[in-house]
Amino acid sequence: MEFALSEEQKMLQDSVGRYLETACSLDVVRGVAEKSGLQADDVWSGLIDLGVPSMMVPEAYGGMAFGMLEAALVSEVMGRHVAAVPFIGACVLGPLAIARGGSDALKEAWLPKIATGAIRVGVALSEHTGAREDAGITAEGDRLSGRSLFVIDGGMADIFVVADTQGGLHLIEAGAEGVETIALTSIDRTRSLSEIRLTKVVSQPLDGGEDVLASLIDAGRVLYAADTLGAGWAMIDKAVAYAKERKQFNRVIGSFQSVKHMCAEMAAELEPCRSLIWYAAYAQDALPDDARLTAGHAKSHLSEVGRFVARTSTEVHGGMGFTDLLGLHYWFKRIGVNRQILGGPERVREELAKLQGWAA
Amino acid sequence: MDLSYGPEYEAFRAEVQKFLIDFKDQAPRGIGGTGRPAAETIHWQKLLIEHGYAARTIPKEYGGYGAEPDILKSRIISEEFTAAQMPGGIANQGVSMFVPTLLELGTEEQKQKWIRPTLNGDIVWCQGYSEPGSGSDLASLQTKGTEDGDDFLVNGQKIWTSTAKSADMMFCLVRTEPDAPKHKGISYLIFPMDTPGIEVRPLVTMTGNAEFNEVFFTDVRVPQNQIIGERGQGWFVANATLGHERGMLGDPNAAGSRLAEITQMMMEETVDGERLMDNPFLRDRLVKLQSRVLTMQYHGMRLLTARVKKESTGVAGLIVKLQGCDLNHDLAALAIDAMGEIGVLYDGSPMERSRGKWQWRYMFDLGLIIGGGTAQIQKNIISERGLDMPREPKPVKPAPADAAKSA
Numbered sequence A: 001m002e003f004a005l006s007e008e009q010k011m012l013q014d015s016v017g018r019y020l021e022t023a024c025s026l027d028v029v030r031g032v033a034e035k036s037g038l039q040a041d042d043v044w045s046g047l048i049d050l051g052v053p054s055m056m057v058p059e060a061y062g063g064m065a066f067g068m069l070e071a072a073l074v075s076e077v078m079g080r081h082v083a084a085v086p087f088i089g090a091c092v093l094g095p096l097a098i099a100r101g102g103s104d105a106l107k108e109a110w111l112p113k114i115a116t117g118a119i120r121v122g123v124a125l126s127e128h129t130g131a132r133e134d135a136g137i138t139a140e141g142d143r144l145s146g147r148s149l150f151v152i153d154g155g156m157a158d159i160f161v162v163a164d165t166q167g168g169l170h171l172i173e174a175g176a177e178g179v180e181t182i183a184l185t186s187i188d189r190t191r192s193l194s195e196i197r198l199t200k201v202v203s204q205p206l207d208g209g210e211d212v213l214a215s216l217i218d219a220g221r222v223l224y225a226a227d228t229l230g231a232g233w234a235m236i237d238k239a240v241a242y243a244k245e246r247k248q249f250n251r252v253i254g255s256f257q258s259v260k261h262m263c264a265e266m267a268a269e270l271e272p273c274r275s276l277i278w279y280a281a282y283a284q285d286a287l288p289d290d291a292r293l294t295a296g297h298a299k300s301h302l303s304e305v306g307r308f309v310a311r312t313s314t315e316v317h318g319g320m321g322f323t324d325l326l327g328l329h330y331w332f333k334r335i336g337v338n339r340q341i342l343g344g345p346e347r348v349r350e351e352l353a354k355l356q357g358w359a360a
Numbered sequence B: 001m002d003l004s005y006g007p008e009y010e011a012f013r014a015e016v017q018k019f020l021i022d023f024k025d026q027a028p029r030g031i032g033g034t035g036r037p038a039a040e041t042i043h044w045q046k047l048l049i050e051h052g053y054a055a056r057t058i059p060k061e062y063g064g065y066g067a068e069p070d071i072l073k074s075r076i077i078s079e080e081f082t083a084a085q086m087p088g089g090i091a092n093q094g095v096s097m098f099v100p101t102l103l104e105l106g107t108e109e110q111k112q113k114w115i116r117p118t119l120n121g122d123i124v125w126c127q128g129y130s131e132p133g134s135g136s137d138l139a140s141l142q143t144k145g146t147e148d149g150d151d152f153l154v155n156g157q158k159i160w161t162s163t164a165k166s167a168d169m170m171f172c173l174v175r176t177e178p179d180a181p182k183h184k185g186i187s188y189l190i191f192p193m194d195t196p197g198i199e200v201r202p203l204v205t206m207t208g209n210a211e212f213n214e215v216f217f218t219d220v221r222v223p224q225n226q227i228i229g230e231r232g233q234g235w236f237v238a239n240a241t242l243g244h245e246r247g248m249l250g251d252p253n254a255a256g257s258r259l260a261e262i263t264q265m266m267m268e269e270t271v272d273g274e275r276l277m278d279n280p281f282l283r284d285r286l287v288k289l290q291s292r293v294l295t296m297q298y299h300g301m302r303l304l305t306a307r308v309k310k311e312s313t314g315v316a317g318l319i320v321k322l323q324g325c326d327l328n329h330d331l332a333a334l335a336i337d338a339m340g341e342i343g344v345l346y347d348g349s350p351m352e353r354s355r356g357k358w359q360w361r362y363m364f365d366l367g368l369i370i371g372g373g374t375a376q377i378q379k380n381i382i383s384e385r386g387l388d389m390p391r392e393p394k395p396v397k398p399a400p401a402d403a404a405k406s407a
């Protein structure tokens, strides 16, 4: 009975974190961001060596069959290092969708390739957390048509998991006839975001329908929240380190109480969120009654705390924080995007109110 | 992470539920942390200890229930008490601060003597730390204990002493080594409040009650062996207590009960013929607060696990008082805002709800944000001890050249 990480979980997080620490330097991030925001190829290969794409794939298909807590721990270090690689869609939601809803043949066809990193999955379901611009995918027989926006990890995807407007899930190949991918440019150039336009595209059905879809949305919310936790702590650590170095008025600015208090407030707000993430991630696999509620709270609360940390850390850095030179803005922007994907906090909270019978 | 509720836990939950039904009629209406517990509260407390719902992990030989720490069982207890809206155990300064300090630093004889009656609510303690000139800078305290035979003669004044009027005993910081540096000259003494030479003057607070007092000491005779720890170690002992106070004041279970109460109130109360819950702004505030309540509850589970495993908690442990007190205050604020004009009724006014408790809490919780180390002091602690940031620079003495110039 305990509320703590196991040694294996700590080791997993540690090994991915240590790898990213050296491999995903600010120069690497900048390199990707200044090009077109696809991915850092070397980092992706390194993550393959560490087995990251196989994390969520069942053992029978060559994977490690980890749970959502492990996924959240890795997501946290991805955020910490603003890792410029596909992860949430490609390594977690994609394989989860296929493992949960795919026929044996589909699993056999795709999961082993996902596990080796040979295939990346894009995930198109944003119409179920906020449909805009008349987007939506309709299914007729085995054909899909329509648009889906804000596709997660869509930029380098080889296959897509697509939700239709009825909540049915399907799998399509990016190279199939009738698929058009349009890159969207967000403030965060470390991860891709795209739109897909489908015209009578051949698809394979994934079973489980709305239950699987809902579980993917919940899982995604936990992972974006975990990414913000990591990115947020990186911003606090950077602020504290900078405050201990930078001198004004003949003293380090970290000795000014208002600067200390800004740092203390950031830590006091963010550190308890770690427990919320652990709980919500664990609940996805082990506590079905709490899974929706806590995923929503993780997403909305980390969005609010993340915004506060992103702003405050930047202020601690003064003008330097505002520059491109320092690169602090990569974390600021990552947190900014995490807030909106899969539902901003106001919308998610309203869902939580409905879930509990507080709103009609 | 292992929070699975196996059959053992379901059985335990059923047991707690049964207790709450069987003993419903014996529960007091509220626990009231600032005065002497009423007879019905003491009775309830004894029932709770007997069943393991209070003093759960305190060894049996000292009057506790003697269970192994188990975060899930603690959680089940607090969930069920919250759901049934039943009061938990006594959480006054004796139970929450003095007992843990004794367990950590007391002699065997002291533990045997004081813990049981304190837990039972038979002995009520007050905390004599703050003085008029020594609040945040507690170590500057001036109340003196001078040796006189086998005794100390205590002279000086304490202030903001909660419960002093009705307390039996005080744990008190007294300067006994005037020549030692300020942190090393203090001793932690305990003595009865009816010792000759003690005068207690109640101080009325903004709530309209006298939750705290001034306490004056004139030649109060305290035997030298009524000390916790050694002479001159009082600052160290007090810091152990203050750690427990930070834990008590940020207790997330209290926040959970409040959230449940507010939710129910917002479902029942109406304005313009609509439930308060139907107002989207109020509802959003409620859900936001729920995020914070759950976060602090899970955080509490994490800290408890770390404590059981004797792992250090670093910054995670230092933030509880700051965050918890703020959260409780914000919960009270929502309750008041949701009720609107009705929310400001007080002192038994017609239409007043719940005997004005939300206003009382809103005011008293501000006191808790200040007491036990102000929010600003908490932030100093978090930044200095948790984030390893520089301490306040000491005032600089003018350099010789400047001194010569100004001379």
Ligand SMILES: Cc1cc2nc3c(=O)[nH]c(=O)nc-3n(C[C@H](O)[C@H](O)[C@H](O)COP(=O)(O)OP(=O)(O)OC[C@H]3O[C@@H](n4cnc5c(N)ncnc54)[C@H](O)[C@@H]3O)c2cc1C
Binding pocket: A257, B126, B127, B128, B129, B130, B131, B134, B135, B136, B137, B159, B160, B161, B162, B163, B211, B212, B366, B367, B368, B370, B371, B372, B373, B374, B375, B376, B377, B380
């Ligand atoms: C409801 C309540 C119950 C209490 N119960 C008890 C009790 O039972 N026993 C007991 O001994 N005491 C008790 N206290 C006293 C409490 O511990 C003190 O009020 C508290 O420590 C603050 O001290 P002070 O009131 O002298 O304020 P001050 O120390 O004068 O503080 C005034 C303001 O200055 C700020 N400040 C002071 N120093 C610093 C600094 N270094 N950096 C930044 N800001 C600073 C404070 O944050 C505050 O905003 C209680 C207080 C309250 C409100």
